[in-house]
Amino acid sequence: MSDLISQLAASARTIPESGIVKLFNYGRNRDGLIALWAGEGETPTSEPIRAAASAALAEGQTFYTYQRGIPPLREAIAGYMSRLYDRPMQPEEFFSTIGGMGAIQICVQMLVGHGNEVVVPGPSWPNFAGAILSRGGVPRFVPMQFGKTGWTLDLDRLFDACTERTRALFINSPSNPTGWVASEEELRAILTFARDRGLWIIADEIYGRFYYDGDLAPSFQTLREPGDRILFVQTFSKMWAMTGWRMGWLQAPPELGQTIENLIQYNTSGVASFLQPAGTFALTEGDADARGQIARARTGRDIVCSAIEPFGNVSFAWPAGAFYLMFGIDGVTSSLDTAMRLVDEANIGLAPGSAFGPGGEGYFRICYQRSPAALREAMGRLTAWLEKND
Ligand SMILES: Cc1ncc(COP(=O)(O)O)c(C=O)c1O
Structure with a gap:
């Protein structure tokens, strides 16, 4: 196999695996895991938008x-x-x-x-x-x-x-x-x-x-x-x-x-x-859908930031935009190893900061474009883990 790989163009051969996908592959089948590593919510596209695609397909727009x-x-x-x-x-x-x-x-x-x-x-x-x-x-x-x-x-x-x-x-x-x-x-x-x-x-x-x-x-x-x-x-x-x-x-x-x-x-x-x-x-x-997505992000931001704010061993600032919280945990030298531990020990999936290139090590990314209930549960698990590992 490595022989075949060596025959590929250097630009394809040397391209790195996404660090987010690495963690996803590690944790994807865990029972009850709350995965916040990807940049999306858990609610499907609204019904009228889906219906517009179904109608076009039914009409034969193929x-x-x-x-x-x-x-x-x-x-x-x-x-x-x-x-x-x-x-x-x-x-x-x-x-x-x-x-x-x-x-x-x-x-x-x-x-x-x-x-x-x-x-x-x-x-x-x-x-x-x-x-x-x-x-x-x-x-x-x-x-x-x-x-x-x-x-x-x-x-x-x-x-x-x-x-x-x-x-x-x-x-x-x-x-x-x-x-x-x-x-x-x-x-x-x-x-x-x-x-x-x-x-x-x-x-x-x-x-x-x-x-x-x-x-x-x-x-x-x-x-x-x-x-x-x-x-x-x-x-x-x-x-x-x-x-x-x-x-x-x-x-x-x-x-x-x-x-x-x-x-x-x-x-x-x-x-x-x-x-x-x-x-x-x-x-x-x-536009109502779009405004709903924005409202969800605002609520999500409040939930995740308020949950970790009391902790002395984390560093973060309330994000000014997008729907991610990037926070550091004191003493972490490998965010990938720690993200794997969080899968094993807290049943939550966060993206390791090292996946985001230079400057990201020691940090973790949470996507908060999720239901308030899922976020509250996830933050409960994360803060319990932080307390134990202070
Ligand atoms: C900053 C940024 N640009 C582009 C994209 C790509 O979006 P799409 O999923 O539509 O390809 C993403 C997806 O997460 C993103 O975060």
């Missing part, structure tokens, strides 16, 4: 489809995004992809050649680095700092990390896993730097509405001007509880349209045709 997405879907995305950010956007800017992950892959395929670097503030969602590595590119991590006010990004360090090989900055705000949210001033400074240096920005703003200081996190959307090199990653997964549908979208300057269409053609040839009407429905009729 043929090859538009690479960029069916026109009504692209119009619905443009309408939704225009309303959200209060500025006109056109369907020509939007491209339907296989999840947010599909949008990330297309961004990376457009920008990263062998040996090119992409600067990534970390801890970060491991799939950014995975996508870059899969193209033979190099993720250049810039460690964020954890302090009294939570996670912060030193912009000088971010800018210093850019070399002549750098093609892009990967900015995920609100951030998975840290909950960090870039201020408008920080986004403006990053955009000015990128303009000066001719760099691209991959803006992953999928958690933009999961923001606890208002309705919408600061965004490159309100700062950008024509000609800016910004690609936006978006998804249906979180806002409408559609993680398993694998539907998202990429927003890019329309002049990239033919290139993006070509890449979609040669990667996936588009999103399943009978799913696209359901996406259209979610965007046009699904």
Whole structure:
């Protein structure tokens, strides 16, 4: 077997296993385990959205489809995004992809050649680095700092990390896993730097509405001007509880349209045709669902943060956005080993911080986009374990 592996391209051979999946494989069949390691809730997509897909399937919408997405879907995305950010956007800017992950892959395929670097503030969602590595590119991590006010990004360090090989900055705000949210001033400074240096920005703003200081996190959307090199990653997964549908979208300057269409053609040839009407429905009729998801995240955040707040041996700050709590436990040197112990000894599944790259070791990520009952039970188990292991 190792012989066959050695025959593969280096970019495929050397790509690391996701640390989250490692833990998932360790704990997946445990009786009664409360798994909070994945970025999703336990409630299925709402019935009307599911019914829209069933109707399209029953009608026979089973043929090859538009690479960029069916026109009504692209119009619905443009309408939704225009309303959200209060500025006109056109369907020509939007491209339907296989999840947010599909949008990330297309961004990376457009920008990263062998040996090119992409600067990534970390801890970060491991799939950014995975996508870059899969193209033979190099993720250049810039460690964020954890302090009294939570996670912060030193912009000088971010800018210093850019070399002549750098093609892009990967900015995920609100951030998975840290909950960090870039201020408008920080986004403006990053955009000015990128303009000066001719760099691209991959803006992953999928958690933009999961923001606890208002309705919408600061965004490159309100700062950008024509000609800016910004690609936006978006998804249906979180806002409408559609993680398993694998539907998202990429927003890019329309002049990239033919290139993006070509890449979609040669990667996936588009999103399943009978799913696209359901996406259209979610965007046009699904705002109550979206607001329900946001409300659930707010409640979840209160439950998990209040539960661990009294403990002296943990460090955390209330997340400003997204739906994850990243917290450290004093004295932990291997978050993977400790996460395995938490599976065995407390029957809860947390993602080990080491899965999120440099800066993540010693921390754990809890996804709190879950029912209050499940979270209360999980936090009861975690705090009992913390007491025992103080
Ligand atoms: C920051 C971030 N970007 C992109 C994605 C990908 O979303 P999708 O599941 O739609 O591929 C995720 C999923 O967890 C994420 O956390």
